[in-house]
Amino acid sequence: MGFLGTTMDAGKDNRWERWRPTVALCQHEDFLVNRLELIHDNHAAALAERVTRDIAQVSPETKVERRILNLTDPWDFQEVYGAMRDFADAYSFDTEKEDYLVNITTGTHVAQICWFLLVEAHYVPAKILQLTPPKRWREGGAGTYGVIDLDLARYDKIATRFAAEKAQATSFLKSGIATRNEAFNRMIERIEQVAALSKAPLLLMGPTGAGKSQLASRIYELKKMRHRLKGPFVEVNCATLRGDGAMSALFGHAKGAFTGALAERPGLLRKADGGMLFLDEIGELGLDEQAVILRAIEEKRFLPLGSDKETMSDFQLIAGTNRDLSVDVAKGKFREDLLARLDLWTFELPALKDRREDIEPNLDFELVRFAEREGVRATFNREARERYLAFARSDRASWRANFRDLGASVTRMATLAPARRITEEIVVEEIARLEKSWSRGGAEGPDTLLRDFFSEEALAEIDLFDRVQLAAVAQVCRAHSSLSAAGRALFSASRAQRSSVNDADRLRKYLARFELDWKVISAR
Structure with a gap:
């Protein structure tokens, strides 16, 4: 399918002595066109009739279907695209029985662009056909052709x-x-x-x-x-x-x-x-x-x-x-x-403690950031690195402020390290500092935390044993990005012993005993 070329397809007086792309399309011995959808407006009806007769001479097997598409301004992108899109929507494509090509050799540049857009978006399930005239195109002849498939997934290099x-x-x-x-x-x-x-x-x-x-x-x-x-x-x-x-x-x-x-x-x-x-x-x-x-x-x-x-x-x-x-x-x-x-x-975005396998690459990233910021490079010795990573990946590390905690930790160690070499002694000192900092954040009594969820009267009806346990559970819920992650942290030992099969459900039922749910706790 393609537009009638009102100039190139005319051929003027000696039309058989000039290359006319729409007629040449049907002159290739190794390329049989069963049906040609020839698009033109009412003003080009006579030329379309002549081209149809000429195609019948060079390729009797080709059936020409003439399609009227009237455009007020063939250079108006909005009008041309709308008309061509309507044409495509109304066309009964049957890709099981037919292969389709669109000829971009004829038509205005605007029409050619619209063909590309319609094919690329699969509104027209076709390949692109590009015709090239012979070296002496004024002497007529078929010239050459090329087929372009816009499905880029078919091109290995692309x-x-x-x-x-x-x-x-x-x-x-x-x-x-x-x-x-x-x-x-x-x-x-x-x-x-x-x-x-x-x-x-x-x-x-x-x-x-x-x-x-x-x-x-x-x-x-x-x-x-x-x-x-x-x-x-x-x-x-x-x-x-x-x-x-x-x-x-x-x-x-x-x-x-x-x-x-x-x-x-x-x-x-x-x-x-x-x-x-x-x-x-x-x-x-x-x-x-x-x-x-x-x-x-x-x-x-x-x-x-x-x-x-x-x-x-x-x-x-x-x-x-x-x-x-x-x-x-x-x-x-x-x-x-x-x-x-x-x-x-x-x-x-998950919390850092829910991405423990990513702590090591982020540790290296923070070391690079320190070097860029301070102009000096700090490194771990092997024992220090292993000890720090073992702690960082363990349940002892809550990483309450996530990557801010990690970045601050690396900065402290790199700054205090002798000759910018982070030793095991520096790591032990930093681990103690982190644990103390996180314990301070949780040092308030259980009632302080639970007042976010219960009135004083309701708190008084809960045993101290339950309040302490519930406050600890609430802290874990707040530190994790999902119910499942919080459940895994709370019941890791049970899971290792295979005595717990659904951590999230177990946590959900526990919170329900106190008419709470994870969303309410994590949002506070």
Whole structure:
């Protein structure tokens, strides 16, 4: 199928002495065209009739079906694509019985581009046919032809290159860290796909220090390298924004909007125009700010504080949170419509203690960061490295602040190490420091923690034995990113002895005894 070439197919007076692509298409002895769908408008009906007769002479086996497609402006991309898409939608393709090709030799450049788009998107299940005239094309003849299959997966070298580029992109998102956790690696691969194809908001969930900010920055850099964004990366921690200051910082303000507003302020959303806005801890925003954010996402416009003139900003949003926003929706603290808009692409980053196989490559990464930051390289001796990793992977290490804890730990050891060689003595000292720090975080009595979930009257009805145990369980739940992970940590000995078959269910039933569930605990 292809367009009639109103100039090249005409041939003028001595048409058999000139190369005419649509006729030449049917002159190849090794290429039989059973049916030709010849597309033209009403003005070219006479030429189409003549070309049909000429094809009947050179290839009686070819049946020509003439298709009328009238275009007001054949150089208007929108009109041409719409008309060709309608043609494709109405066509009864039968790929079981027929092979289809589209001839891009004739038609305007706009039509040729549209053929490529329709074939690549599989609206037209065909291959591309390109005709080339003979060296002396004015003397007529068939010339040559070439068939192009746009299914790039069929081309080994291209497929290999795409696979390499994909691997390079996922490695970039991981900051070059050779992570080993399968679930985390699958999540990064999916993020790479979404970053390449979608402009919709992303929601990154996970505990504090899990790497949401760094991942958001890498997503931005990847999209910018692929020319998907050209504006800046703007990051804001919503927990630092309060009251009118939040509205002003995010959306800007007009001069005189409030006391002290001596000049107009553009705001962070305006600054992110053409780029990416990362709103970390978005659950900390007030309901008013959430409403404006929602409109800014959907309509690319918002009203600065104290202004009667709307501002435009086209940005991609990445939101971060360390808690389950659906719980906040149930409490009336977060807008359900905003969560629905953010929830299209949601990715949950696991805690460091749920990725113990990734501690070693991240340890090496932190050593490299220390060297880049301080200008000196620190290393472990073998015994020190083995001892530190054994502790870091054990249940003794809670990694409460996740990668922030790990980064701070490496910095301390590298700074204190004699001649920048981290010894076993330095490691022993650091392990004691970490354990003391984590124990301080949990030194409060059980009632202090449980008051987040129970009234004083309800607490008084629970035995001290149960309160101590329940508080310890709640701390473990808060330190893990899922019910299953918390269950594995709590019942690791039972699982090793094969006396526990479903840790998550066991934990769920335990919490239910006190009318609690993991989502409520982990969200606090």
